[in-house]
Amino acid sequence: MSLPARRSRSRGCRRMGRGRPGAPRPAAVQGTGGSSAVSKCSAAARGYIQDRFLRLLVGRQRRRAPLVHRGYYIRARAVDHCVQDFLLKTQGCPRTQILSLGAGFDSLYFRLKDLGLLHHTVVYEVDFPSVACQKAALIKRMEELSALVGDTGGEGLGVITFSGEDYKLLGVDLSELSELERALEEAGLDSEIPTLFIAEVVLAYMESSRSDALVRWAAERFPRACFLLYEQTRPGDAFGRVMQQHFRQLSSALRSLAQYPDCEAQQRRFSERGWTECSVMDMNEFFTCCTPEDEQQRVQALEPFDEYEGMEPSWTPLLSNMTAPRDGAPVRVAGSVTAAVCARHSEVPSLRRYGHHSVLMKPNVILTTGGFGEEDGQHCRMRNFHVLIKHGGCWKAGCVKQENPDKRWDGRLYHTVSCLSNSLALVVGGRTSPSSAGLGMLWLKFPDTSNALDPDVITVELVPVQPAAEPAALHWRHSTTEVMFKGEKYLFVYGGRSAMEPVLGDWYFLHTQELSCSVIPVEGPVPESRHSHSACSWRGGALIAGGLGAAERPLGSVFFLRELEHGFQWQRVETHPLLIPRYSHSAHVHEGKLLLVGGVWLHSSSVPGVTVVDLMTGLCSDYTIDVEHLEWPLMLHNHSSVLLPDEEELLLIGGGGNCFSFGTHLNPEPVSLSLSDILTRR
Numbered sequence: 001m002s003l004p005a006r007r008s009r010s011r012g013c014r015r016m017g018r019g020r021p022g023a024p025r026p027a028a029v030q031g032t033g034g035s036s037a038v039s040k041c042s043a044a045a046r047g048y049i050q051d052r053f054l055r056l057l058v059g060r061q062r063r064r065a066p067l068v069h070r071g072y073y074i075r076a077r078a079v080d081h082c083v084q085d086f087l088l089k090t091q092g093c094p095r096t097q098i099l100s101l102g103a104g105f106d107s108l109y110f111r112l113k114d115l116g117l118l119h120h121t122v123v124y125e126v127d128f129p130s131v132a133c134q135k136a137a138l139i140k141r142m143e144e145l146s147a148l149v150g151d152t153g154g155e156g157l158g159v160i161t162f163s164g165e166d167y168k169l170l171g172v173d174l175s176e177l178s179e180l181e182r183a184l185e186e187a188g189l190d191s192e193i194p195t196l197f198i199a200e201v202v203l204a205y206m207e208s209s210r211s212d213a214l215v216r217w218a219a220e221r222f223p224r225a226c227f228l229l230y231e232q233t234r235p236g237d238a239f240g241r242v243m244q245q246h247f248r249q250l251s252s253a254l255r256s257l258a259q260y261p262d263c264e265a266q267q268r269r270f271s272e273r274g275w276t277e278c279s280v281m282d283m284n285e286f287f288t289c290c291t292p293e294d295e296q297q298r299v300q301a302l303e304p305f306d307e308y309e310g311m312e313p314s315w316t317p318l319l320s321n322m323t324a325p326r327d328g329a330p331v332r333v334a335g336s337v338t339a340a341v342c343a344r345h346s347e348v349p350s351l352r353r354y355g356h357h358s359v360l361m362k363p364n365v366i367l368t369t370g371g372f373g374e375e376d377g378q379h380c381r382m383r384n385f386h387v388l389i390k391h392g393g394c395w396k397a398g399c400v401k402q403e404n405p406d407k408r409w410d411g412r413l414y415h416t417v418s419c420l421s422n423s424l425a426l427v428v429g430g431r432t433s434p435s436s437a438g439l440g441m442l443w444l445k446f447p448d449t450s451n452a453l454d455p456d457v458i459t460v461e462l463v464p465v466q467p468a469a470e471p472a473a474l475h476w477r478h479s480t481t482e483v484m485f486k487g488e489k490y491l492f493v494y495g496g497r498s499a500m501e502p503v504l505g506d507w508y509f510l511h512t513q514e515l516s517c518s519v520i521p522v523e524g525p526v527p528e529s530r531h532s533h534s535a536c537s538w539r540g541g542a543l544i545a546g547g548l549g550a551a552e553r554p555l556g557s558v559f560f561l562r563e564l565e566h567g568f569q570w571q572r573v574e575t576h577p578l579l580i581p582r583y584s585h586s587a588h589v590h591e592g593k594l595l596l597v598g599g600v601w602l603h604s605s606s607v608p609g610v611t612v613v614d615l616m617t618g619l620c621s622d623y624t625i626d627v628e629h630l631e632w633p634l635m636l637h638n639h640s641s642v643l644l645p646d647e648e649e650l651l652l653i654g655g656g657g658n659c660f661s662f663g664t665h666l667n668p669e670p671v672s673l674s675l676s677d678i679l680t681r682r
Contacts, residue, residue, distance in 0.1 A: 598636025
């Protein structure tokens with residue numbers, strides 16, 4: 001980060017921001033800053049970041065979810081990375097300064113001072129007057145804080161609420177630029193020395209005209225400056241819409257997000273206002289590319305974590321000497337598929353869920369089990385079965401009657417269900433919590449008399465399988481696929497996670513009649529361990545696609561487990577263009593074509609739709625999903641999909657997940673995708 005030229009460091013992360021001032025509703029905006037400070041404090045308490053000063057500044061303590069901890073860890077590490085880079089590059093300068101806009105109860109100054117990094121640097125913090133006064137009072141009251149900063153008695157002079165030799169705390173509304181400029185001049189800010197501006201989710205709350213004026217002012221008045229911006233992007237996808245709704249409910253809307261929705265728009269924002277350089281990086285990619293592997297492993301091991309879909313990554317290079325991977329190329333769109341609601345929500349209750357499994361029991365009956373979702377207005381692990389029955393071309397909810405109501409579903413999610421006949425299905429694995437052991441196997445039996453009296457009533461008998469501790473049944477986020485060997489039917493259980501291992505690459509062959517593990521030789525290069533992948537039966541073997549690998553990076557490989565006379569063989573399926581890495585998708589095979597549906601991938605410009613891989617030629621084509629006719633966001637991960645081959649139609653059921661700290665999104669209704677057009681293309 002060289003300083004002779006004006007340049008900007010802009011951070012983009014669409015899911016992890018909380019911030020501060022500059023909006024017409026200061027009380028609401030201040031509330032988001034307080035919540036952010038509490039989240040940072042919670043992350044520090046769990047060992048994600050080292051910061052003993054947060055608890056002194058925040059006061060109230062509240063434990064946040066692991067997903068929030070990870071988000072704030074990456075945010076804190078990225079900001080510290082840039083701050084220390086600035087201090088390193090300017091260590092030969094006689095004087096430097098840091099200006100933190102909307103600093104709130106941030107502890108940056110105290111951490112830098114404690115580490116002895118402020119030899120010739122003055123830190124200026126600006127926030128609303130009420131926040132600045134409150135923070136000044138805290139500093140005076142806390143001996144550990146006041147001893148570090150000292151006190152020159154400058155507080156009370158205009159807007160300066162606290163003044164130390166190398167620390168100035170100012171109470172000013174950032175949207176009032178002329179007032180801000182006067183206050184900074186009064187506090188001694190020098191426009192001629194190297195300056196680092198910091199704005200962590202601050203400008204987003206301001207009217208665009210006012211925040212743009214501040215960006216231009218900083219470029220024009222400070223010829224040797226850098227600007228570190230941390231803000232949300234991508235407001236238009238399902239996650240972004242949930243995020244925006246969250247802030248609107250807090251009366252602190254993200255005002256500039258519509259005008260600057262992506263990395264390219266943020267770059268133009270700065271370059272058009274006088275900054276000579278601007279580069280952007282998503283925070284998940286910062287974690288992947290700029291965090292040492294041993295540190296990544298330390299963070300991943302701090303507490304049980306199983307919310308990977310809430311950390312959707314996208315790629316834009318931060319530094320000019322970093323090479324973007326092939327995944328960063330534009331998505332090759334071959335066409336689109338239209339999404340249509342196939343049943344009204346009032347007719348299909350209890351399908352607001354994710355991490356579930358849906359299986360086609362008969363041509364007109366779909367059973368959905370487990371997952372996490374909404375029931376009676378409450379979020380919980382789902383304990384009731386759900387059935388869709390097709391009548392007259394329309395899907396409606398049927399009634400599920402349990403033969404043995406004393407043996408209820410145990411609330412598992414991320415399991416698999418394999419339909420072995422019209423009257424029998426096998427449930428394998430799943431979990432309740434990320435730290436729990438696997439839940440074994442269950443038989444789902446459907447007596448032949450189910451539809452005798454009422455075709456809308458499906459009777460289910462739940463029977464535990466012994467021994468429940470079969471190793472194949474202790475996984476979750478795994479796959480279970482039907483394969484054939486020497487005329488016998490087996491279930492091939494592959495990959496996933498367990499209570500002991502964050503990612504697995506082992507496999508088991510379950511004989512469907514005896515339901516015991518069989519030893520069958522497998523040769524060829526073993527695929528990388530993975531979970532949240534997909535698996536399909538094809539030509540007596542199994543196709544494994546995508547998934548999340550050991551380094552928590554999406555995989556773009558496709559492997560075929562091919563039957564041989566003496567066993568099976570792993571073969572890599574070559575695709576062209578190369579398959580875009582993804583995970584948490586669903587998959588089907590139809591007439592020699594592999595269909596990959598939804599998921600999470602490494603692209604900021606779009607979300608995965610339907611990818612078609614011709615298994616004969618390897619040709620790979622991507623199709624977007626047209627959601628114009630849907631009245632709600634369609635989030636396609638953690639979902640299930642059912643292929644209706646005769647109709648050449650896909651039925652998408654459920655899907656969603658936690659959207660960082662902004663809430664949980666659940667797709668409310670089943671959606672149908674007509675595949676006839678894309679399946680006939682060559």
